[in-house]
Structures are given as C-alpha cells and as structure tokens.
Amino acid sequence: MKRSLALLSFICFAQATMAQITIPLYPDSIPNSKPTTDKESSVVGADGKLRISYVTRPTLTIYQAPKEKATGTAVIVCPGGGYSILAASHEGSDVARKFNEMGVTAIVLKYRLPNDTTMINKEIGPLQDAQQALLVVRARAEEWGIKKDQVGIMGFSAGGHLVSTTGTHFQYNYVTGQPEKKVSKKSPLRPNFLILIYPVISFSDSLGHKGSRTKLLGDNPSAGKIREYSNELQVTKLTPPSFLVHAKDDKTVLYQNSQEFYDALQKNKVPAEIYFYEKGGHGFGMINKTSEVKWMDLLQEWMKSNKWVR
Template sequence: MKKLLSLSVTLICFSLIPYAQTVIPLYPDSIPNSKQVPDEEKADTSVSGRIMIGKISRPTLTVYLPPKEKANGAAVIVIPGGGYRMVAAVHEGSDVAKRFNDMGVTAFVLKYRLPSDVTMVNKEIGPIQDAQRAIQLVRDRAKEWEIDKSRVGIIGFSAGGHLASTAGTHFNHAYIDAGKKVNLRPDFMVLVYPVISFADSICHMGSRDNLIGKNPSPEKKEEYSNELQVTKKTPPTYLVHAEDDSTVKVQNMLLFATALQKNKVPFDFYLYEKGGHGFGLTNKTSEVKWMDLVQEWMTKSGWVK
C-alpha cells in the first residue's frame, strides 16, 4: 500500500508539470547513502501558485527532448531551487527545460534528494551525489538521447545554484561509486541567483542550515563555500542575479565571478538592477530576457552548434 501511495504522489507531482516527458529513477537499484524509510514526498502549491515538492527521498530525472529537427547534441541538467527544503518544480524546472528545448538542447530536470537525517546516513552529500549521478547517467546514455558527451552542462537556481556550483567545483571527488574513468565534470554552468558562499556574513542561512546543520564547523563552511573551491578547471560559467535580491545576496554571485576571473576561467554575467529573488525565466522589472543572453553565450562558446 505504501508503494502505491508513493507512486501516486510521484505521478501527481509530475502530472502537474506541463510537457513533462519521460521520468526515470536516478538509480536503477539501491539509492546510495539512503535509509530504508517510507516515501513521504509531497507536492504543494505556494501562495504565488508555484508547485513546490518536499520531502524528496527518491530522486529522478525528467527527460525533455527537443524536436528532432532542432536537436543540436547539447544537453543541460536543470536543478531547481528551494533552500534545500523544497524543489521549485515548474518555474525553475520544467519551464526552463522547455526553453532549452526551443534552443535544440536536450534538458533533464533533476528532482534531487532533500537533506534529511531521517532519509539519509549523511544528509550533506545526498544532493551532490544526485547531481553527480545525473551527469554520469546523461553521459552513459548519450547515444540513446543523441547527445555529445563533451557538451553536457548544468544550470541551477538559488540553492539549486549552490548544488550546481558544487558539482562544478567538487568534481574531482566522486561522492558516488562511479569508477576512476568516469567524467563527473559539467562542461559548462549557468547559475541563476545562486547560493554560493556559506560564510556567516552573506550566506542564505536556510540553505546552509538544511544542508550542513545549524552549527557547522569552520571547515564545513569553507568546504561548501564554492567561491573558495574554484580552480582553473572549473567549467565556463554564466551568472545571473539581481542587485536588490534580499534573499540571496548578490555578493554570492560577485564572489564567484571574482574567483573565476582570478583563475582565468571564461565567464559572463547579467546583473539586473531590480527583480528580487526567484523570478525564474522572467524578471518582470526588465525587458531583458536572461535566457536569450545565455543562448547567445552558449552559441558563442560552442556549446550550441
């Protein structure tokens, strides 16, 4: 009965997402770092009408294939935000995937595990395990989806931006059993109003608390402050933020950009004057469509051919 209820919740969640295509389990067998507990995943609609999924313990990828005549071989893994407490399934998930499909890019929306001592042995590594597994899975099945393995990127929003930037800065450490020859590095990143730093002065405290606890050691704060983890091998990156973001301070983006510049990693950015936090594809305060700028950057950089 519990399994049927779990399946029903998953189907309800994704039936609410327009144009969703194939939903596949992230792990075909057992989920690593996972406790045997009931699936309590649930979807809610926020006051603003946005679908938010909570208590995720069974991660999935939803595959969005572009029209064959548009497909260009590029792929992107979409990581919605939600403070490591919820996942914004539509405005930072399926809507973004559809926009990439319009560009001819194959998109994969990652429904990642949310940190929990109830569902995981070590909650802080659950999300990065899922991000790395998504990269591995997309490259493993590249032929099936007609994807170029050397053009697999990642895009993250808010706390999803923290997870994406973790994938882009911690790829030399395999959090999953992937084998020595598996490439876990995203080829490019797009980070939209991202949580980057876990420093006390500028961090989004909710994201930090949910991922590494309310009283993390200085070493843990540094480990997950991704501006401190940038190297010359960090993927090329496009950054988007609004100066008046009071939820995730713009200094997060600026610190990451500074680290990229210092390490001579190619990057570009667009900084809105207004727009706050969580605007998704459309910042209503501006006529500038940041995804149009991302498309130009991806084309110029050779990710879209």
C-alpha cells in the first residue's frame, strides 16, 4: 500500500513538473548588460514566501493551462518587490497556478532588477524584459496553445509599475532601441490587457513610492524622467483595458496610484474596472485576510465579460 501511494505521489509530482518549464528570456546575449558575476539569491522567509534578489539573467517560467480547460489566453505575471527583490511565490508561482485553474496559461517573468553595476542603463532594463516577454510569448503562441491577441500582463506593486509602463510605452522598442514603425492596438509590444494589483503607478513626490523610484531612476531624477515614468500621465486611447485592485489603507503604495490611473483610463475611454478594499494594507497577494471578497474571482468575471476565459 505504501509503495502504491509513493508511486502515485511520484506520478502526480512528475505531471506537475511537466506542466511548467523555465527558459532564458533572451536566446543569446542579454541587451543593456555589463559583464558581471551571477549573484542571484533565492530565499524562503519565515513566512514561507520565496524572494529572489540580484536578478541579472531573466527567465520565463511557463505554466501551461491543461488542454481540457485552455482558453487560448495567456497572462505574463510580474512579481513585485520595489525593484529590489521579486516576491516570486505569492505574487508569482501561486498566481500562475490559479490562472491554470481558469484555463489561462501563465508565464512568470523573472525580470532584471535595476543596478548600475550590472546594466548600462538601469532605468530601461525591466521594461526591456517585459517587452521581450511579450515578443517571446507571441512568437511561441502556437506551440504553447495561446492566441496572439489574448496576451495580457499582470503586475504587483513595483511589478505593477513595470506593467503600467509596458502598457503606456509600447510606441518604442526598448529591446532593439528603435521606435515602432506603426503604433496601433495590434502592435506586437502592446499587451491586450493589464492587471494591476496594488500597483506603483506614479513617481511624483506626492504619490510615488520613493524606494521604487530611486531603484529605477537614481537619487536625483530630473522632472522629465519623473513625468516619463509617472504612468498616470502617459495613458492614451491605445492603452490596453485594465483591471485594478488596491486597499485604501495601503501605506506603502497609496491607493491614489490606482485611482489616478483608472481616472486617466476613463478620460481616454479605455475600458477599465477597479476594486478597492477598505483594509488589507500592502502585499497581500491573492488573499486579503480582512475581507471575504476574493479579487481573483472578480478578475475572472471581468475576463469572462471580455471573452478571455469561459
């Protein structure tokens, strides 16, 4: 009996392992990088959460939706961490598995963390990785059972800043260093939708998360750079439809970040939905313990209304 259970456990583990693969984000050299020693570190804290630091070699981990459930939709997931670390489990792999239950293929992006010693220009490193992720996912869409026009991108906290930047700066290819020849809703660098969870949106003095801004832009960014990366100011009619979640008592990233981005979307007639928790603080991942409302259920309904899931 014990042997049978052990065999069953092994088979289940093998099936789970087969369901996900990790690949390098760039097939060859990594753009905008300096020669450096790989110091990447992965640590599971006392809270059981995995945190990754010193990321210099970006990867994609693909959690393919089961064939019997697959809808053709994919979401690239960008964990948060103030551009200092990546909260890789509760804002990454855990979320990916939940998407699989919805029939969505999830791709967790382990993006580079900005650092002057590892990058020529640290402010564009994470954005290069997000854009490359979109290009790779669309290039391999048929292989992974994905529809090219159903590729969204999701970010938590500073990952939300990266995602909102990706959704507002696609007129330029930061990987190649060239402007896009034609910018439209069908642009390959434009996500089909954005999911922003307690996101850093603004880099302004009044709203911005100073730690994220300093990590990305340095100690004394110019007014022009602050405006460029304050994404509530960069919304246009081509910004993708968006779903936002925030807690009003978030003291780390003020909820007005989400409110101002939502207001800009409304002004530009971009479809959007926002949900505010009264409490919950920052960094609660999929579960806000102060409320019975599960925002992933709300997200699923929003995705259903847009025919991205069944």
